[in-house]
Amino acid sequence: MNITLTFRLGRNTLPTETEQLHDLWRVARLLQPLGFPISRWYPPADTPEHSLLNPAFDDNGPAPAAVAILKAEMQALQTPWRRDTAVWNGTEGPGGVVCVNALSVDPYLPNCTLRLNAKRVDALQDTRNVVTVVQGLLQIWQARTLEVAPIRYQTRMKVFPDRPGAGWMLYVPTVLTVQQVPEAATLLPVMGQPRKQAGTLIISVADAPFSADNPDHVRIANRIEVRLVDQDLLPRYADQ
Incomplete structure (x- = not known):
């Protein structure tokens, strides 16, 4: 299962390596109640064995070794307008989780992703x-x-390759009603600040995990x- 989030930094310079890893630490904390200890996340390395030598986080935030590794990578790449960093839970195959955060301040390619x-x-x-994780x-x-x-x-299966797909869940920064998306199983408001709805989380299937092998699941998502x-409510990636 993939979760893909797009956003923009709203600034002209990249955050520090520590700040970027701190956001990934916050993601790791979201997954901690699901059985992923905060101490068992690791930065990338040339081999899995080398990666496992350096925990990415401790209880207080990014580990100094992980910050140093990311800084060294950036000095080698010399790309001050873009920085990608990742952590994984040390498991290859089933049970494995990888988080990749790609930041950009390039005015021509401003979208960032998690x-x-x-x-x-x-x-x-x-x-x-x-x-809970999405929220x-x-x-x-x-x-x-x-x-x-x-x-x-x-x-391969969403209707519009140049737009986000509904899949299992889709967030759009728009207030939606049941009348606008009757095919959805559930619409959840997402609150912003101050106490104002920022958008809507559309859930296509609520009573089971979404499966690309289930024609009914795919049909519902496609219809959404x-x-x-x-209704001009699903933007193109290029227009975001």
């Missing part, structure tokens, strides 16, 4: 758990869109996408 890829994680097959992510970043779907749905486009 991607969370989970491979057969039982806790993330529960609608309530996924909603937490929307408190970290002011999202332009957020998608929750299997990667096969995102890459068409419904939103007909």
